[in-house]
Amino acid sequence: MGILSIVIPVSLLLLAAGGLLFWWTVKHGQYDDLDSPAHRILFDDDDDMLPDDIKPKKTKNTEDSEPTDER
Amino acid sequence: MNTACYHCGLPNPDERHQLHLGDQVVTFCCVGCQAAAQTIIDNGLGDYYRFHNPDQTPAAPPLNPREAETLALYDRPDVQADFVHRKDGANCQATLMVDGVSCAACSWLIEKRLRQLPGIKSAHFNQTNHRCQVEWDSDSIPLSRVFSTLFAIGYRAHPYKADEEEAWRQRTSRRYILRLGIAGIGMMQAMMNAVALYSGNIELQHEQWLRWASLLLTIPVVLIAAGPFVTSAWRGLRVGHLNMDLSVSLAIWGAFIASVLATVTASGEVYFESVNMFTFFLVLGRFLEFRARTSVHASGNALLQHLPPTCMKWTGAGFERVAVRDLEQGDRIQVLAGELCPVDGRIVAGTSEFDESRLTGEFQPRPRTLGDAVMAGTLNQSQPVEVDVTHTVKDSSVNSLVQLLERAASEKPRIAELADRGSRHFVWSTLIITGLIGAIWMAVEPERAFWVVISVLVVTCPCALSLATPTALAQATTTLRQWGLVITRGHTLGHLAEITDLAFDKTGTLTEGRYRLETTVLTPHALQLGLSESEALALANALESASEHPVANAFQEAATSSARVSLDDIQLHPGSGISAQDDQGVHYRIGTALFTGATESDEPEAGEQFIWLSRDNQQLARFSVKDEIRSTAASALEALASLGIRCHILTGDPNPARSRAFETLPLGGEYRHGLSAAAKLEWVQQREQAGARVAVVGDGINDAPVLAGATVSVAMVSGTDLAKQAADALLLNGNLRTLAAAIRIARKNRRIIRQNLSWALLYNGLALPLAAMGWVTPWQAAIGMSLSSLLVVGNALRLRK
Numbered sequence: 001m002g003i004l005s006i007v008i009p010v011s012l013l014l015l016a017a018g019g020l021l022f023w024w025t026v027k028h029g030q031y032d033d034l035d036s037p038a039h040r041i042l043f044d045d046d047d048d049m050l051p052d053d054i055k056p057k058k059t060k061n062t063e064d065s066e067p068t069d070e071r
Numbered sequence: 072m073n074t075a076c077y078h079c080g081l082p083n084p085d086e087r088h089q090l091h092l093g094d095q096v097v098t099f100c101c102v103g104c105q106a107a108a109q110t111i112i113d114n115g116l117g118d119y120y121r122f123h124n125p126d127q128t129p130a131a132p133p134l135n136p137r138e139a140e141t142l143a144l145y146d147r148p149d150v151q152a153d154f155v156h157r158k159d160g161a162n163c164q165a166t167l168m169v170d171g172v173s174c175a176a177c178s179w180l181i182e183k184r185l186r187q188l189p190g191i192k193s194a195h196f197n198q199t200n201h202r203c204q205v206e207w208d209s210d211s212i213p214l215s216r217v218f219s220t221l222f223a224i225g226y227r228a229h230p231y232k233a234d235e236e237e238a239w240r241q242r243t244s245r246r247y248i249l250r251l252g253i254a255g256i257g258m259m260q261a262m263m264n265a266v267a268l269y270s271g272n273i274e275l276q277h278e279q280w281l282r283w284a285s286l287l288l289t290i291p292v293v294l295i296a297a298g299p300f301v302t303s304a305w306r307g308l309r310v311g312h313l314n315m316d317l318s319v320s321l322a323i324w325g326a327f328i329a330s331v332l333a334t335v336t337a338s339g340e341v342y343f344e345s346v347n348m349f350t351f352f353l354v355l356g357r358f359l360e361f362r363a364r365t366s367v368h369a370s371g372n373a374l375l376q377h378l379p380p381t382c383m384k385w386t387g388a389g390f391e392r393v394a395v396r397d398l399e400q401g402d403r404i405q406v407l408a409g410e411l412c413p414v415d416g417r418i419v420a421g422t423s424e425f426d427e428s429r430l431t432g433e434f435q436p437r438p439r440t441l442g443d444a445v446m447a448g449t450l451n452q453s454q455p456v457e458v459d460v461t462h463t464v465k466d467s468s469v470n471s472l473v474q475l476l477e478r479a480a481s482e483k484p485r486i487a488e489l490a491d492r493g494s495r496h497f498v499w500s501t502l503i504i505t506g507l508i509g510a511i512w513m514a515v516e517p518e519r520a521f522w523v524v525i526s527v528l529v530v531t532c533p534c535a536l537s538l539a540t541p542t543a544l545a546q547a548t549t550t551l552r553q554w555g556l557v558i559t560r561g562h563t564l565g566h567l568a569e570i571t572d573l574a575f576d577k578t579g580t581l582t583e584g585r586y587r588l589e590t591t592v593l594t595p596h597a598l599q600l601g602l603s604e605s606e607a608l609a610l611a612n613a614l615e616s617a618s619e620h621p622v623a624n625a626f627q628e629a630a631t632s633s634a635r636v637s638l639d640d641i642q643l644h645p646g647s648g649i650s651a652q653d654d655q656g657v658h659y660r661i662g663t664a665l666f667t668g669a670t671e672s673d674e675p676e677a678g679e680q681f682i683w684l685s686r687d688n689q690q691l692a693r694f695s696v697k698d699e700i701r702s703t704a705a706s707a708l709e710a711l712a713s714l715g716i717r718c719h720i721l722t723g724d725p726n727p728a729r730s731r732a733f734e735t736l737p738l739g740g741e742y743r744h745g746l747s748a749a750a751k752l753e754w755v756q757q758r759e760q761a762g763a764r765v766a767v768v769g770d771g772i773n774d775a776p777v778l779a780g781a782t783v784s785v786a787m788v789s790g791t792d793l794a795k796q797a798a799d800a801l802l803l804n805g806n807l808r809t810l811a812a813a814i815r816i817a818r819k820n821r822r823i824i825r826q827n828l829s830w831a832l833l834y835n836g837l838a839l840p841l842a843a844m845g846w847v848t849p850w851q852a853a854i855g856m857s858l859s860s861l862l863v864v865g866n867a868l869r870l871r872k
Contacts (some may be wrong), residue, residue, distance in 0.1 A: 001456065004280060005251050005280065006279055008280050008281070008284045011260070012288060015256060015260055015288055018256060019252075019253060019256060022249070022252045022253070022256070023249060026245050026248050026249045026252070027245070029245075031244075031245070031248045032197070032244070032245070033195075033197040033198065034195075035198040036196065036197060036198035037173070039176070039178070039179075039198065040173030040175070040179065042122070042175070042672055043118070043122060043179050044178075046139055047785070054419065
């Protein structure tokens, strides 16, 4: 059980690091807007950001009623 | 067929405005919506319509050239100085307030559209407070372009600068989040340690390590997260006022110190996880309440946005544009048609009509001629006039209204912290009883005394009591916001439950505040000429397009044919109408019966207005325009009546006759007309003295004093900023039925607060004797306290429906 003497201080250190990072994010206004990000993620407008090799497949999938026709 | 407007969702009976989307035809209620949708789709942002949630508020009509010129003012460095932050070189940053946002899709659209513009570095729209932070390169894009882009997609934007209250709100919000985070991290970790501790199968040495670890991680929690409770309790003590925070901090610090002692002496029990959990729930409750209470996107703007920043001043040789704040008494300025008069003054040249709706709430323009006084904030509607400045910006009438408002607001009862007041006695008794119990135990069994005292403190800890009110308030506030009513002051809900009377302003509140074309009657002469209804409307629109009169909007919306009639020599005749001639020299006139040479046969009903169109003094058509009653007015009044509330109408409209439409409204109370702002306030105060509790619903600057003076006031979000700032609540969607729902929720909220308070008192009353007998160990007390809090929070969640 000697491991506890390492694990407990490590957990405290990690907590302290996490706490400091949290303080930094709050200070830099990352929590000022708590509503928009929740909605923003629902918008499927990232078609232009998809890599080219995935793009055609994805549009086929959404537009064709039977995507397996291709094969 | 009755379809809804594609853009705003309003019922759309005549389907005049259409767009083709691929093979699909969509219809709009007005030109504003159509133009906005056109711009949105042309810019490849049609996805907006997949997600948007129409709010039944039509988009404003497209910018006319005059408005575009006003927007160009935002490019002037002296105007920008107020709100633009220059980072380095051409890099600029500013925050804009955006009106007309209804849903999450709007924020997506705004950001997307702005980022499409070249020179825009970043655009972040905040859904909570409707502010948009824009960063741009002033070398490649003028700021006015940002404004006109937002206008083109149907939003109204204003510059924004935080006032002190707003800055405070942001600081407090960040502090709450920090406290919440720290208490949350501490709580999770302390609970993990507690699991190990309570498992029982643990060596004494390891137990001590875990206790010390818990102690260390609890220190930031009690210092940072629970610190403000102590500060508040201390501040209360200094002014001889015992508040809830005193017992909260005693319990937190008592349990913490006892646990520290137990850790140091390696004996007894530790309650670090209870301390953390207690702090976390308390901060959470307070934060939710704070957030629900202060999320107002309409207030907090330090800029007086309804005054133009510059005007034309006579310099001896000509007119020159100067900043309004540089004007002095005696200066002569020119106010063009369509401009707001920036100062109080006297007309020295010219004759025009002024729209004083911002001050009086009435949309009928008043004729003003040589020697007449004009007021700041009124809109010049027809001809340019020259005005001698009598009062400068500082003491103009807009500002004196602000003063009137401040006075009325100061007469308002302070926020009644009902639970806090009640708990003062509770705190006293808890402390005294705990002291007594401690003393008795010291005499009987000194070695157990300390832990019994801690048990008693934890068990009687007013956790549930202090959560009872705020959680219910927060939940009710959130529910109301989903309905479209934003509560802006702490006492609003409490007072809303006591309301007996509800007074409506008429224009802009019960009615929509914009004119709409009702009927078009063609004369036999017009039929002889083979003139169709739509041709008559196109003619009328061509004539009215020169005017800024609100009636002109009715024609702009109604005119369907896009064929423009070209007219020359358009002249505005204030108080009468407009005349013009076409290229064949035919004279057209539109306006009052007298002006167009018509003989009146029918009397228009109140609220309705006849407008005649004539050709070479022969009448062609009679239009009747009307300011429409909101579609929800009748059902809202019925719902309010079923809640036992008397409804009244207070209007500044001097017309004594109630229109037929108003007679059909199920109005339980009085109909008062021709009331000034002061008279409305007096009427409300008389009622209040007679024992009634009056809520007022209004929108204009003139409503601001009565809004500030009433028990509860609700402003329409389309109203003026002044009214919105004076109000206790904002109605976002123009749906008057929300008012009835709000009162129902407020009453339910009051009931739930009472249940919560009685439960908390009952629990404390039952647990106290048990703890005093020494039958409750501190951990049992902590569980009891948490369960009691959860019950209270759960009860408050019932307000969600």
